[in-house]
Amino acid sequence: GQQLNQSPQSMFIQEGEDVSMNCTSSSIFNTWLWYKQDPGEGPVLLIALYKAGELTSNGRLTAQFGITRKDSFLNISASIPSDVGIYFCAGQWPESGGSNYKLTFGKGTLLTVNP
Amino acid sequence: ETGVTQSPTHLIKTRGQQVTLRCSSQSGHNTVSWYQQALGQGPQFIFQYYREEENGRGNFPPRFSGLQFPNYSSELNVNALELDDSALYLCASTPRGGNTEAFFGQGTRLTVV
Numbered sequence: 001g002q003q004l005n006q007s008p009q010s011m012f013i014q015e016g017e018d019v020s021m022n023c024t025s026s027s028i029f030n031t032w033l034w035y036k037q038d039p040g041e042g043p044v045l046l047i048a049l050y051k052a053g054e055l056t057s058n059g060r061l062t063a064q065f066g067i068t069r070k071d072s073f074l075n076i077s078a079s080i081p082s083d084v085g086i087y088f089c090a091g092q093w094p095e096s097g098g099s100n101y102k103l104t105f106g107k108g109t110l111l112t113v114n115p
Numbered sequence: 116e117t118g119v120t121q122s123p124t125h126l127i128k129t130r131g132q133q134v135t136l137r138c139s140s141q142s143g144h145n146t147v148s149w150y151q152q153a154l155g156q157g158p159q160f161i162f163q164y165y166r167e168e169e170n171g172r173g174n175f176p177p178r179f180s181g182l183q184f185p186n187y188s189s190e191l192n193v194n195a196l197e198l199d200d201s202a203l204y205l206c207a208s209t210p211r212g213g214n215t216e217a218f219f220g221q222g223t224r225l226t227v228v
Contacts, residue, residue: 002174004157006157025156033216033217035219040206040221040224041221041222042119042121042219042220042221042222043158043205043219044219045216045217045219048216064168088158090157091191092217101146101148101163101209102148102160102163102171102173102216103126103148103150103158103160103207103217104160105157105158106157107155107156107157108157
């Protein structure tokens with residue numbers, strides 16, 4: 001089955017630093033999504049990527065869909081304390097003739113920002 | 116536009132009992148998916164509902180079942196609860212038609228004792 005390897009597992013950085021995290025897959029996906037989850041809450045969508053090679057920004061966040069369709073990265077620039085949380089990558093591939101769009105998630109990257 | 120809402124937010128059940136979790140999809144979204152998130156893990160796909168029918172299922176036993184109603188809201192039912200069923204259960208809704216983003220509710224924290 002499809003598996004996502006997300007790295008690093010955790011990061012401790014100083015406020016103002018840039019952050020990079022990535023996901024690789026054993027299978028290709030046709031959509032990559034990046035989510036942030038705070039404790040006790042549901043994941044919140046940050047960025048969605050639909051085309052191989054696509055580079056998309058959302059404020060201080062930038063994500064790219066790898067050319068091979070098996071990887072993606074997320075960068076956060078000039079980190080601030082509220083960036084603290086768990087970041088998940090998720091790949092999406094339709095199954096059953098295009099009628100099912102389940103998400104396969106990585107295990108997450110725990111980000112801690114020291115003020 | 117209302118977001119995805121789930122109820123209850125927390126629940127404690129005894130092993131062997133049955134539980135029903137509820138989800139109201141985001142306005143305009145007619146597809147609902149359910150995920151189980153164990154502590155320290157990413158969410159795992161349970162199943163998806165579209166047009167009131169199951170539309171794909173992950174690696175979960177039949178005691179995990181669901182329903183979707185004409186207003187697109189959904190229920191997740193789990194029978195014969197086991198300790199390992201303790202997790203955050205997440206509902207996500209998507210509009211139908213191609214690759215689109217899934218928006219999640221805040222989840223229901225289920226503890227089985």
